[in-house]
Amino acid sequence: MHKPDTTNGTAPPFAAVTSEDDTVLVRWADGAESLFHCIWLRDHCPSGLHPSTRERLWDWGTIDPGIRANSTCLNASDELEISWTDGHVSRFASDYLHRRRYDDEARRDRLPPLDLWSSDSIRRRLPEADYHAVMSDDASLLDYHLTVRNTGFVIMRNVPIRDWVCEEVARRTAFTRETNFGRNFEVISRPNPNNQAYTHDALLAHTDLANREMPPGVQFLHCLEFGATGGESLLVDGFHAAEQLRAVDPQAWEVLTRVGLPFRFHDADCDVRWKGTPIALDADGRYHEVRYNPGLGAALDVPATQVKQVYRALHAFAARLKDPANVLQFKLQAGDMMVFNNRRVLHGRAAFDPNTGPRKLQGCYVDLDEWLSRIRVLTGQHHQD
Amino acid sequence: MHKPDTTNGTAPPFAAVTSEDDTVLVRWADGAESLFHCIWLRDHCPSGLHPSTRERLWDWGTIDPGIRANSTCLNASDELEISWTDGHVSRFASDYLHRRRYDDEARRDRLPPLDLWSSDSIRRRLPEADYHAVMSDDASLLDYHLTVRNTGFVIMRNVPIRDWVCEEVARRTAFTRETNFGRNFEVISRPNPNNQAYTHDALLAHTDLANREMPPGVQFLHCLEFGATGGESLLVDGFHAAEQLRAVDPQAWEVLTRVGLPFRFHDADCDVRWKGTPIALDADGRYHEVRYNPGLGAALDVPATQVKQVYRALHAFAARLKDPANVLQFKLQAGDMMVFNNRRVLHGRAAFDPNTGPRKLQGCYVDLDEWLSRIRVLTGQHHQD
Structure with missing residues (x-):
């Protein structure tokens, strides 16, 4: 409840x-x-x-x-x-x-509750939702919205194997967030990829589009085919890792809430750059964002006096984010969809062998503004002045 | 140059x-x-x-x-x-x-140059662009992008009087930013408005959608019809006003860069809220945003010890933003389009009399990430590792 x-x-x-x-x-x-x-x-x-x-x-x-x-x-x-x-x-x-x-x-x-988790603690109570309930019933829709808000992710089951169902689910919340990758995207192994996701390499746990001023909020990632060997999904609670860091190394934590780390994505058509703090709090002092994407890390240009402390802090945070006790690992099945807060929950995957079978995911985003708005409308708060 | x-x-x-x-x-x-x-x-x-x-x-x-x-x-x-x-x-x-x-x-x-302006200083060198040049010539496209980046706005002339030309111009930069008002919007006087823009009242100079975590970046506002009496446009350089505030009242300036002010928009379908600082600096300590929309101000819930200093600071900033020396006032003509950085330049209008003639504007947004990306691509920076 x-x-x-x-x-x-x-x-x-x-x-x-x-x-x-x-x-x-x-x-x-x-x-x-x-x-x-x-x-x-x-x-x-x-x-x-x-x-x-x-x-x-x-x-x-x-x-x-x-x-x-x-x-x-x-x-x-x-x-x-x-x-x-x-x-x-x-x-x-x-x-x-x-x-x-x-x-x-x-x-x-x-303030809304915040439910931090490690791999062990969440494995015993994996947040799940049923596609048909979410699509047809507002109480289930609300429950799933609250779970993603509080815990950071849900695994949706029984999702039809059909192109762009992810957008149909997203529209139960609101309009989708467009990016330079389009209004939606497909994750398969491609020749000449412009992005690590489009290879069959392992992907370190990361947040998407850390190179944008405001990375997309909630990500929908629908598994349509998965016959390949390997390719297990990884999820990490960035807020939990940040809170662990604060406990063991408050100086590193402080650096990562203050210093803007440069990120960049560039290809033939765009060059999008932003310097954001790896850990960000909101106006109420609560965790709002973990921004962490080593692949998109750009040339570090903080003042020279801060270089060593930034690297020390990043090294300490990376250790928390990669700690196996923090990494939930599981294999998606065709018909599953991960719905997660991309501003908090890092995702990644193990390498897979594309010669052993297909692996096809489709995804899109809805921003947090819309996610929280939907909760307020479903609970009637929008009628209050 | x-x-x-x-x-x-x-x-x-x-x-x-x-x-x-x-x-x-x-x-x-x-x-x-x-x-x-x-x-x-x-x-x-x-x-x-x-x-x-x-x-x-x-x-x-x-x-x-x-x-x-x-x-x-x-x-x-x-x-x-x-x-x-x-x-x-x-x-x-x-x-x-x-x-x-x-x-x-x-x-x-x-760091890019920053061109601050008052009403008097900008009136003598009004930043203008020609629609046909921007649409057909990449050098003109770049020049107009640099002007909006450095000065905050451009008045585009000779824009065809045709529905949704604003989106055609926007797409010279990139895809548009969707909001709860849709992918584009029309500003006319409407019955039962859900937003002050859709009345014929005066609109205090403001930034749009201050209630969103990241308000839209560059706004395109195309004037298709204007026969009404009144309705002059207002533009204010928020960064200039902030810099004036820093000079005369550094304590107020500091409060407004630190305390999140709550904003909210709610109607029958959504309830979008965010607490943002009225003045925000980027990771390099440069002005990044002025967020100011009295109409969307929500219940102030800062700690009780901060209430008085927040009101004093807002009162001082409001005086700078309304100072006639800072408010550029002019009347759009059919065929003009204002293109401005909504994170910096406040816009508003005088009241108009809808019985004296029509006033019809159409608009859309492109985010700053895309604006700056287009500059990098037009100057070849996207080819550099």
Whole structure:
């Protein structure tokens, strides 16, 4: 069972309100208290939303950051009513304000869970989904979205062996992300490859398109044929490896969250380059991305004083990412599809012998913005202002 | 004239080489010197590139960061030849190494120029391009790409009045970026709008889709009809405004480069949210993005201790962005197309009266990765390893 993503809609009513200096203290009927700053309240006045678009109508230059409350009260409609020094009067419903409270505990409670894994821990509870359930049932669709968000991947079973089913599954979420490889791609052994994926060599675990400012989010990789010897799939939880690194070598971890490593892909038609940190946190300080693709590593041009510490940090991180205890290895069957967060879960494969049989995968991407949006729509959060 | 983007291919030959501890010092025939670290050189050995894909063949865990040179010399082929403590021998051509040197001056010289502007300064030298030249001539195509990269926008003239010409122009660069608004969009006054752009209200200068992890890069906005009174276009150089803010209020500037501001767009089909810093620098410490869209501002949930400083900083930045000296205002004509970096140049419009005539724009996006890639291909950099 996943933790529900929405509040149950029964926010406690207001019990009391007091104002001091530039803050307003609200006590809720459940006894808890929330502090709000006057400028925050004035800026979040519900009258500032366009009635149809629900967009804000004023910018951050409109209101004096030093604004104060002339008076505060709980009015006859059970609203918090504030008269401001700029002459405006605001009225807040309790659920509107309760949902937006920003004490540390409330902020922490709003963060989604994060499920880190090693090879051993995940092997015993392999995240799976059924193609038919995901395609026909919104509860299964939501469950699979939450699993990929929290755990980073799902193996989908019973996928029809038909070209570009991956795109049909992707469209259950949203539109796909196009790249220089097109709107979708086929992974087979090719002559004169422009990319290691199109050989039959082993592929070290990596994240795709690390050379882009924003690498694609969720990857769909559908196995249509697999008769070749070898070619086992590898998956590694990059966030787990990063957290291990932080524990054993915090200095290396810090370097990899700060220094942009250059990546590049170039062929006859494009030359796409980006310098990104191998480990990236989001605005809430949570793991957001592991960017790791040795094949696309470009000439390192950090300041000379940082060269040695960057190599030491990369060496330490590489050891964590290749640690067999972290590498989940398994063989895809025709009719399986891996769906994984390419910004977190590294994927790779063992070498295979193309003379022993075919190996054909098809894939596409959907960005994380769309993945998380689908979760909000399936749980009704998109109806909340 | 733009500064050329490529070296002229005549890197100086090696003149001398010495090795000490974990570094190698190269003297070039022009008298300059470059220091390289042993681990850097061993990692960049040209033998580590796949012959066809040109991808790296080893990861950062393969080579001991403490590696040293057993011997260094300039061999009979004018290469730098190094015998390593791990038994490997590397040979470097001078141009390969010269192009990758990483002293501070070389790193600085590789950065593209940045052309900041105010309304007054840009009005006297409005960046323009001719549709027919861009569509038919690669030199004009390159020039227009460099202008958008360096200055942030171009007004393209003589664009045919035909549906979705914007996409034809975009495809001179690459594929387009799809969003929840589709692969392209039309800006007209609509009933029941889901977005302020689809009203006839004034639009404060903003960057599009600030609610996405990576907002679209270059925006194409083609004017097909414009008979309405009002509706003048606004453009603001966000990097110039940010640089002004840094000069007058460095504390506010620092806050806006560090604190993630929440943005959100939601309608019946999606709910896309992201917390991004209003000002973002890239790995080289240069301006990369201004993210500013008051209409999409969502509930601010930074830690309580930061609320007041965030509002003060936003108030100061808003003043710079609305300063008339920074706002270029002009009226598009049918047959004009604005092409601008949506990660830097804010755009907006004055209100217009839909009863006085039509106003119809069509647009689409191409991401910055593709914009910069096209510049590299047009200048031949994609052929260089």
